[in-house]
Amino acid sequence: MLSLKYIRENIDLVKKSIAAKNVDFDLAKLLEYDKKRRDIIQEVESLKANRNIINKKISSSNNVKDNIDIMRSISKDIKKLDIELNTILSKINNDLLYVPNIVDSSVPIGVDESSNVIVREWGKKPEFDFDIKGHLELSEKHRLLDFKSASKISGSAFPLYTQIGAKYERSLINFMLDTHIAEHAYSEVLTPFIVSSSAPRTTGNLPKFKDDMYYIELDDMYCIPTAEVPVTNIHSKSILNEDELPKKYVAYSPCFRREAGSYGKDTKGLLRVHQFNKVELVQFVHPDKSYDVLEDLLLNAETILQKLNLHYRVVSLASGDLSFSAAKCYDIEVWSPFENKYLEVSSCSNFESFQARRGDIKFRSNKTNKVDFVHTLNGSGLATPRLMVALLEAYQKENSDIEIPGVLRPYLNVNKIKSK
RNA sequence: GGAGAGGUGUCCGAGCGGUUUAAGGUGCACGCCUGGAACGCGUGUAUGGAUGAAAAUCCAUCGGGAGUUCGAAUCUCCCCCUCUCCGCCA
Numbered sequence: 179m180l181s182l183k184y185i186r187e188n189i190d191l192v193k194k195s196i197a198a199k200n201v202d203f204d205l206a207k208l209l210e211y212d213k214k215r216r217d218i219i220q221e222v223e224s225l226k227a228n229r230n231i232i233n234k235k236i237s238s239s240n241n242v243k244d245n246i247d248i249m250r251s252i253s254k255d256i257k258k259l260d261i262e263l264n265t266i267l268s269k270i271n272n273d274l275l276y277v278p279n280i281v282d283s284s285v286p287i288g289v290d291e292s293s294n295v296i297v298r299e300w301g302k303k304p305e306f307d308f309d310i311k312g313h314l315e316l317s318e319k320h321r322l323l324d325f326k327s328a329s330k331i332s333g334s335a336f337p338l339y340t341q342i343g344a345k346y347e348r349s350l351i352n353f354m355l356d357t358h359i360a361e362h363a364y365s366e367v368l369t370p371f372i373v374s375s376s377a378p379r380t381t382g383n384l385p386k387f388k389d390d391m392y393y394i395e396l397d398d399m400y401c402i403p404t405a406e407v408p409v410t411n412i413h414s415k416s417i418l419n420e421d422e423l424p425k426k427y428v429a430y431s432p433c434f435r436r437e438a439g440s441y442g443k444d445t446k447g448l449l450r451v452h453q454f455n456k457v458e459l460v461q462f463v464h465p466d467k468s469y470d471v472l473e474d475l476l477l478n479a480e481t482i483l484q485k486l487n488l489h490y491r492v493v494s495l496a497s498g499d500l501s502f503s504a505a506k507c508y509d510i511e512v513w514s515p516f517e518n519k520y521l522e523v524s525s526c527s528n529f530e531s532f533q534a535r536r537g538d539i540k541f542r543s544n545k546t547n548k549v550d551f552v553h554t555l556n557g558s559g560l561a562t563p564r565l566m567v568a569l570l571e572a573y574q575k576e577n578s579d580i581e582i583p584g585v586l587r588p589y590l591n592v593n594k595i596k597s598k
Numbered sequence: 599g600g601a602g603a604g605g606u607g608u609c610c611g612a613g614c615g616g617u618u619u620a621a622g623g624u625g626c627a628c629g630c631c632u633g634g635a636a637c638g639c640g641u642g643u644a645u646g647g648a649u650g651a652a653a654a655u656c657c658a659u660c661g662g663g664a665g666u667u668c669g670a671a672u673c674u675c676c677c678c679c680u681c682u683c684c685g686c687c688a
């Protein structure tokens with residue numbers, strides 16, 4: 179969320195960002211509401227000031243009767259104006275939730291992903307001198323996944339990991355958590371996976387993207403689409419000390435996504451699923467530092483792929499591909515040899531004060547003793563399904579055995595997944 | 599699910615219709631005192647909003663919302679949250 183004041187004082191920038199993100203929003207109407215709001219406030223506040231003065235006269239007695247008559251009429255006027263003000267305020271507050279975050283000046287401008295900019299590539303595409311198999315065929319052969327049983331349980335696109343597949347998944351999660359905790363100094367949290375509506379409102383998932391989440395009507399709660407949602411809200415409605423910044427959290431969670439509107443796309447196996455596991459990095463930082471931290475956080479996520487020795491590239495998202503809440507975002511895409519394309523395994527975003535405003539997350543400056551909103555950032559570090567695709571495919575041998583990367587061997591206690 | 603207790607400023611805690619512009623304490627900051635410190639004394643100490651170049655002035659805020667009243671932290675209703683006990687349950 180942007181503040182009304184900020185919007186009023188940066189109309190051009192806000193207008194530009196709305197256009198750059200391809201968002202439909204009537205800014206002129208909002209500014210008109212704001213003008214009306216300020217007019218009413220001035221009127222009603224002078225009445226209230228008057229009310230306070232007369233109230234004091236009544237309590238210090240003499241002329242009580244006359245003053246009560248005056249108070250009656252003032253109170254009537256105040257009540258009328260307050261209703262008018264509340265009406266306009268609720269319109270404004272609702273509209274504000276639909277204003278997208280501003281776009282950082284370093285973000286490439288473009289309507290969609292075709293304008294994304296490749297920032298760097300790491301490693302190189304593995305080469306094979308035999309016909310390679312895809313992750314589905316490999317996991318079927320080694321009984322790592324059982325989509326058939328899963329569909330009986332939950333329908334399509336819910337993975338059921340079995341035997342060494344399940345252990346592999348668990349190992350990946352632990353490996354990633356351990357790496358971020360030990361090498362990047364994140365502190366681990368394990369959060370609720372079902373949240374009330376205020377949490378996704380903070381992060382920007384609500385109100386605009388309600389249909390992307392699983393909703394539990396009976397309790398008016400949501401299954402989290404990412405650990406970003408609960409973790410970002412750890413510090414909602416509070417003022418942190420500047421000394422406490424940066425706050426760095428790493429959280430494993432399952433992620434639940436309805437993926438409405440994406441049917442028919444990436445339907446094979448693990449490429450797009452309704453439930454997946456992810457290790458998420460979240461930081462609360464001083465506003466001056468957030469763009470440096472974004473680069474750090476990106477490197478933290480990249481470390482995982484480097485340790486797994488998987489080829490990947492980093493992409494800076496164009497304005498039109500940028501999410502509603504983000505000011506800037508990098509995607510990390512891992513190479514899938516069989517799909518013959520890059521698969522998104524991480525998004526690392528700087529939200530600046532956008533989420534902090536929605537969640538009321540502030541810090542008190544040491545120097546000025548004033549409070550200001552923190553900046554929030556997060557990034558997947560990483561999501562497992564497409565990572566698993568890349569791992570199975572890149573590490574397959576001609577006899578279909580799958581080698582286990584060195585860093586995962588202590589977790590899995592085997593060097594290879596062998597045909598039985 | 600049932601019964602009860604409670605939600606007040608950084609924190610603790612009083613107030614239960616108009617001397618509350620929220621007592622008192624605590625924490626914090628600054629000043630005085632001191633060789634330096636503690637003690638003591640003094641001053642200040644929130645958030646949001648409106649006007650304003652600024653200084654400042656004003657308005658709102660005692661979990662949230664609605665109501666009663668000339669006037670609500672205080673009375674009424676609805677909701678949320680925390681705690682205790684009971685029931686159910688992994």
